[in-house]
Amino acid sequence: MSAYKSDFLNVLATRGFIHQISDAAGLDALAAKSEAVAYVGYDCTAASLHVGHLLSIMMLHWLQATGNKPIALMGGGTTRVGDPSGRDETRKLLTYEQIDANKASIRTTFDKFITFGAGKSDAVMIDNAEWLTKLNYIEMLREVGRHFSINRMLTMDSVKLRLEREQELSFIEFNYMILQSYDYVELARRFGCNLQMGGSDQWGNIVNGIDLGRRMGTHQLYALTCPLLTTASGAKMGKTAAGAVWLNADMLSPYDYWQFWRNTEDGDVARFLKLFTTLPLDEIEKLAALKGAEINEAKKVLANEATALMHGRAAADQAEGTARKTFEEGALADTLPTIDIPANALDQGYGVLTAAVTAGLVASTGEARRQIKSGGLRVNDAAVSDEKLALTRANLTPEGVIKISLGKKKHVLLKPV
RNA sequence: GGGGGAAUGUCCCGAGCGGCAAAGGGGGCGGACUGUAAAUCCGCUGGCUAUGCCUUCGUAGGUUCGAGUCCUACUUCCCCCA
Numbered sequence: 001m002s003a004y005k006s007d008f009l010n011v012l013a014t015r016g017f018i019h020q021i022s023d024a025a026g027l028d029a030l031a032a033k034s035e036a037v038a039y040v041g042y043d044c045t046a047a048s049l050h051v052g053h054l055l056s057i058m059m060l061h062w063l064q065a066t067g068n069k070p071i072a073l074m075g076g077g078t079t080r081v082g083d084p085s086g087r088d089e090t091r092k093l094l095t096y097e098q099i100d101a102n103k104a105s106i107r108t109t110f111d112k113f114i115t116f117g118a119g120k121s122d123a124v125m126i127d128n129a130e131w132l133t134k135l136n137y138i139e140m141l142r143e144v145g146r147h148f149s150i151n152r153m154l155t156m157d158s159v160k161l162r163l164e165r166e167q168e169l170s171f172i173e174f175n176y177m178i179l180q181s182y183d184y185v186e187l188a189r190r191f192g193c194n195l196q197m198g199g200s201d202q203w204g205n206i207v208n209g210i211d212l213g214r215r216m217g218t219h220q221l222y223a224l225t226c227p228l229l230t231t232a233s234g235a236k237m238g239k240t241a242a243g244a245v246w247l248n249a250d251m252l253s254p255y256d257y258w259q260f261w262r263n264t265e266d267g268d269v270a271r272f273l274k275l276f277t278t279l280p281l282d283e284i285e286k287l288a289a290l291k292g293a294e295i296n297e298a299k300k301v302l303a304n305e306a307t308a309l310m311h312g313r314a315a316a317d318q319a320e321g322t323a324r325k326t327f328e329e330g331a332l333a334d335t336l337p338t339i340d341i342p343a344n345a346l347d348q349g350y351g352v353l354t355a356a357v358t359a360g361l362v363a364s365t366g367e368a369r370r371q372i373k374s375g376g377l378r379v380n381d382a383a384v385s386d387e388k389l390a391l392t393r394a395n396l397t398p399e400g401v402i403k404i405s406l407g408k409k410k411h412v413l414l415k416p417v
Numbered sequence: 418g419g420g421g422g423a424a425u426g427u428c429c430c431g432a433g434c435g436g437c438a439a440a441g442g443g444g445g446c447g448g449a450c451u452g453u454a455a456a457u458c459c460g461c462u463g464g465c466u467a468u469g470c471c472u473u474c475g476u477a478g479g480u481u482c483g484a485g486u487c488c489u490a491c492u493u494c495c496c497c498c499a
Contacts, residue, residue, distance in 0.1 A: 259453080266454050293452040327453055367446085370461055376447040407446075409453060 006031035007066040012224075014281060015274040017059055019200045022210060022223035030194060030222075034067035034121065038195035038224075039187050041128070041180065043075040044102035045094065048248035049109055051260070052199075054276060055226050059197050060123070061113040061278075070123045071193055072110045073183065074103050077132030081176050103127065109247050112310060124191060128183050144182055147215040148208075153177070156204040177205045184209030188218040200225045229275075247310060253337060254311040258319035259409065261303035269298045277305035326411060330381075334399055336413050343416035349390030352379065352404075359404050359412035371406060378405045 004010045004024070008031040012018050021027060030036045040056045042049060049057075060070040079099045094102075107125065110116075114123040153159055156177065184206070187193035196206045206223040213221040245260050246252040252260075264272055270288035273279060279301070287298035300320065307316035318335055325333035339359050341350065356368040356377055369387050371377045377384045379395060380403050391414075395402050401413040 263453060266452095269454090293454090295454075296452055299452095299454080323453080362446095364464065366464065367462085371447060374447045374460055376461095407448090 004028045004031075006036075008036060008063055008068055011062045011066060012059065015062075016271060017055065017062075017226045017275065019225045019227045020203055020223070021225075022207065023220075026220060027195060027222040027224065031066070031068060036063065036068040036195050037071065037191055037193045038063050038068065038197055039071035039073050039184075039193050040197050041073040041075050041078065041183060042106065044079045044099045044106060046244075047102050047105040048246040048251045049106055050244040050246050052229065052244075054247070055229060056197055056199065057110070057113050058275060059224075059226060060110075063197075064114050064121055064123060067121055069121050069191075070114050071187060071191060072114070072123060072125045073187065074107065074125065074127040074129075076100070076103050076127040076129030078128055078176065078179050078183070080129075080133075081172055081179060105248060126187075126190075128179075128186070131186050132179055132182070140182075144178065144212065144216075147212055148178055148181075153208075156208070177208050180205045181209035181212040184221060185213050185216050185218055188213055188221060192219075193221075194219060195222045195224060197224045197226070200228050249311055249315075254307055254315035255319045255322055255335070255337065257310060258303045258307045258316065258323065261306045262299050262323065263409075264299055264302060266295050269295060269302060273298070273302050273305075277302060277309070279305055332397055332399055332401075332403060334401070334413070336403070336411050338401070338413040338415050340417045341414050346391060346393050346396075346416055349392055352377070352384055352389045352391060353387060355391055355402075355404055355414060356406070359414060361404065361406040361410055361412060376407055379403070381405070 003013060006028050009018075009021075009024070009028050027036065038060070040060055042053065060072065063070050076099060079094060079102075080096065110123070110125065116123045116125060153174070159174065184193070184196050196202075196209060198206060203223065203225050206225070210221040210223055213219075245257070247257075249257075261272070261276075270284065273284045273287060274281070277284075287301055290298050304316045304320055307319055322333040322335040325331045326336065341355075341358065352372070353365040353368040356362045356371070357365055361377070362368045362371060368377065372384050372387045375383050375385075379389070379391065380397060391402055396416070397403065401415045403411060403413055405411045
């Protein structure tokens with residue numbers, strides 16, 4: 001089983017993180033001496049990272065757990081340019097203000113997975129705006145640009161795909177890989193960084209950085225990519241009905257985060273336990289051996305562990321409790337998402353349609369109407385058949401709330417105040 | 418610079434003789450079946466103070482009782498020639 005000498009690569013390999021490595025033996029030797037210094041870059045394109053990013057964050061976690069040094073690179077500079085990899089269309093350029101705000105909102109995520117500090121294997125966070133924004137164009141061309149072959153760049157997947165599909169690729173995007181390559185060299189010089197990790201779509205960019213390093217005289221650099229995650233039925237990981245599965249609690253509640261993992265497809269459970277929890281492998285094997293409906297137990301463990309990593313054990317326990325009451329006991333969990341409504345609204349009669357919209361279950365009263373027609377909207381677990389139904393105090397449960405649900409899984413409590 | 422095409426429901430792709438809230442997919446949501454799974458089947462998939470009203474087919478004008486559809490200009494993209 002241990003194909004590698006280093007704990008780091010062994011852990012990654014057995015847990016299914018490895019897609020490609022540029023020079024496995026060389027990297028293995030470094031990691032075996034706890035001398036790997038690895039970075040992953042995160043662009044600041046949204047106010048939160050999502051589960052798609054989690055894979056690389058877990059790699060940083062294991063890197064540190066096995067005695068090596070992680071660097072979380074915030075792409076404050078590169079986000080100003082925009083990565084064309086894997087995209088058909090040019091990204092909208094974000095304003096500097098948006099980028100800074102996003103960066104501030106993203107940074108705290110990393111504290112949950114890696115420990116920052118000044119020690120040898122302590123993690124470092126840095127923003128590439130620090131050097132990229134100070135670059136001088138002419139100097140850049142002379143020192144860095146001359147090492148890039150247009151001929152070769154045109155063969156890179158990120159570029160080639162665009163050209164083949166006859167999609168626009170602007171000069172600014174074309175430069176992204178140059179900047180990312182330069183980041184790698186800069187981090188090598190500043191922190192002795194010798195490994196860049198990322199999703200498999202980043203392979204080209206990373207290898208370019210290795211190349212640039214060689215030409216600019218850094219020590220040997222390495223690349224390690226993880227597979228791009230899809231679910232067993234082929235869907236892209238991390239997208240749900242409501243949109244992306246955000247990591248920030250203010251964008252996706254711990255309860256909803258727990259539910260996301262709880263709803264994992266059967267075929268993904270074992271794989272996800274290895275990738276997204278820190279449970280020992282033998283324990284995961286036991287869970288993976290479960291059959292039929294018992295797999296639900298494994299899903300709960302997955303949800304608990306993943307949520308505990310991200311939002312803390314207390315939040316995970318609470319989410320599990322809420323789910324147990326709601327789904328298994330059919331009881332009313334007062335910890336469900338709750339929306340306040342003015343108490344006097346109930347005196348006058350509060351329309352179900354409006355209530356459903358207020359609760360955020362549907363986007364419009366029109367959608368609420370349609371859901372009622374197909375029997376998808378319920379008040380206190382009773383299907384609503386009349387769209388004109390008005391909620392009053394009579395609808396309050398003994399707990400003093402009204403539970404309004406869409407489908408089997410989405411529940412919100414309305415609480416008069 | 419010259420010539421020829423294209424832009425459709427703000428999730429995507431895509432049909433659309435001058436009467437169109439606009440075919441068909443994908444995706445999504447809901448229902449049934451289940452195990453809060455997958456697969457399958459069915460329904461829905463502009464907004465509203467709703468037997469009606471309002472807003473949608475790149476942008477701005479025009480012709481017409483009536484324009485996604487015809488005309489003009491503009492914007493963006495693609496192709497051919499230079």
